[in-house]
Amino acid sequence: VQLVESGGGLVQAGGSLRLSCEVSGRTFSSYVMGWFRQAPGKQRELVASITSGGGTNYVDSMKGRFTISRDNAKNTVFLQMNSLKPEDTGVYYCALKPPASGYDYWGQGTQVTVSS
Numbered sequence: 351v352q353l354v355e356s357g358g359g360l361v362q363a364g365g366s367l368r369l370s371c372e373v374s375g376r377t378f379s380s381y382v383m384g385w386f387r388q389a390p391g392k393q394r395e396l397v398a399s400i401t402s403g404g405g406t407n408y409v410d411s412m413k414g415r416f417t418i419s420r421d422n423a424k425n426t427v428f429l430q431m432n433s434l435k436p437e438d439t440g441v442y443y444c445a446l447k448p449p450a451s452g453y454d455y456w457g458q459g460t461q462v463t464v465s466s
Contacts, residue, residue: 351375351455353444358460361434365464369429371444371457379422382447385429388459389440397442398429434464 357369369385384399398408398418406418417430427444442460445453 351446353446353455353457355442355444355457355460358442358462360463360465363434363436363464363466365434366430366432367434367462369431369442369444369460369462371427371429373425373427373446376446376455378420378425378446381449383418383420383427384445384447384453385418385427386443386445386453387438387440387462388443389437392440394443399447400427431462434462436464436466438462439464 352374353371355369355371357367361367380402382399382401385397386394387397388394397412398416400406400418400420408416415433420427439462442462444457446455447453
């Protein structure tokens with residue numbers, strides 16, 4: 351299984367970025383997908399997740415600013431990030447969660463830097 355993120359970069363506070371994660375090697379549509387963030391000096395944390403049926407879940411601090419979505423035909427999950435803040439800076443990872451398991455498969459991460 352391979353997960354490849356893209357779309358990170360440097361953006362000013364208040365700006366937007368759209369992250370993408372393309373999955374290969376699995377039947378993508380069957381799995382829960384998640385986006386995680388690791389800020390400098392902090393532990394990796396779940397940002398948002400989406401089920402195979404499109405149900406979504408967000409960390410409270412991201413609600414209303416971030417939107418997770420998926421395109422099963424393209425084996426891709428997205429994270430639209432709006433109204434970015436400097437504290438959103440970090441490496442963003444996508445991950446795949448097989449049934450009855452944890453997030454077992456991870457991408458390499460993409461850096462997001464929000465300047466004030």
